[in-house]
Amino acid sequence: MLVSAKKMMADAVKGKYAVGHFNINNLEWTKAILLTAQENNSPVMLGVSEGAGKYMGGYRAVVGLVKGMIEDLSITVPVAIHLDHGSYEGAKKAMEAGFSSVMFDGSHYDIDENIEKTKEIIAIARAQGITVEAEVGAIGGEEDGVVGAGELADPQECKKIADLGVEMLAAGIGNIHGKYPANWNGLDFGILAEIKKLTGDMPLVLHGGTGIPVDMIKEAISLGVAKINVNTECQLSFAAATRKYIEEGKDLVGKGYDPRKILGPGFEAIKATVKEKMEIFGSVNKA
Ligand code: 13P
Secondary structure (H helix, E strand, O other): OEOOOHHHHHHHHHHOOOEEEEEOOOHHHHHHHHHHHHHOOOOEEEEEEHHHHHHOOOHHHHHHHHHHHHHHOOOOOOEEEEEEEEOHHHHHHHHHHOOOEEEEOOOOOOHHHHHHHHHHHHHHHHHOOOEEEEEEOOOEEEEOOEEEOOOEOOHHHHHHHHOOOOOEEEEOEOOEOOOOOOOOOOOOHHHHHHHHHHHOOOOEEEOOOOOOOHHHHHHHHHOOEEEEEEOHHHHHHHHHHHHHHHHOOHHHOOOOOOHHHHOHHHHHHHHHHHHHHHHHHOOOOOO
C-alpha cells in the first residue's frame, strides 16, 4: 500500500523502533525490498536518489514501477516512495511525478536559505499529503557526487527546521555515507540527545546506516531515531553474491547466462540484508 511517511513515522516514535529506508536502483532492488517488507510484516521506505531516479528512466518510471509492483505482488504493508537527498528542483519534480515523500537536502545552504527553501517545499507537499524530510549538518562521505564533510548538526538549527513542520529531520551526528573508516569516532550521542530534547517527538533520521554497530543503532533509536537509511550494504551484498556466481562459472553452465539467473543470487542477498536490518531496527510485525 503506497502511503506517505506520516503515520509510519509517528508509530515508530511511539513504538521506539525505526523504519528502514532502503535505496532502490532497479526492478530487482525494488522487488527484493517490497517482498521482504511483506514477508516480515514491516513498513518500509524506498529511497530514490536523484541519480538513481535518472538511471531508472525518470521519476515517473520509478513511481510506475513501484505502484505496479505493489499491486501485482499484493503488497499490503505501508510503503513510501521517498526522494533521497533531493535538490529544491528535484523535490518539486518528484512530487509532481507521484512520490509520496521527499527529502529536501538544504544542508549545504546557510541556515536561513535552508529554512526558506524547506518552507517552500513543505507548502507544496502539504497540499498533496506528501511528507518532507529536511537536513541539518551535512552527512559525510560521497553520494551521487554530493560530498559532505561529516558535520555535527547545531541543535538550535535543528529546532528551527523542526519547527517549520517537517515530518522527519536528518541531522549529522558523525554519521557518513558508505563504509566507515577504521578510525571513525562513532556517533555523537551527546548531540543526538540535545537535538531530541529540543525537537520533542520529531522523528529523527539516521543516514549512513551501513556498517554502524548494532549497539549504536539501538542507542540511536532509544534517543529518537525513527528512520534509518541503508544503501551501500545492499550494494555490497548484491555485488558479493553476483561475483560468486560468475567466479564459480555458473553463467557458463546450461542457461546460466539468463539474466534472471545471473541476478538471482544478488536478489536473494539483498533480501537477506534487508531482513537483517528490519530485525535490528525493530520494525518486524509493525505494519
Ligand atoms: P549508506 O550507503 O552508508 O548505507 O547510507 C545510505 C544513506 O544514508 C542514503 O541517504
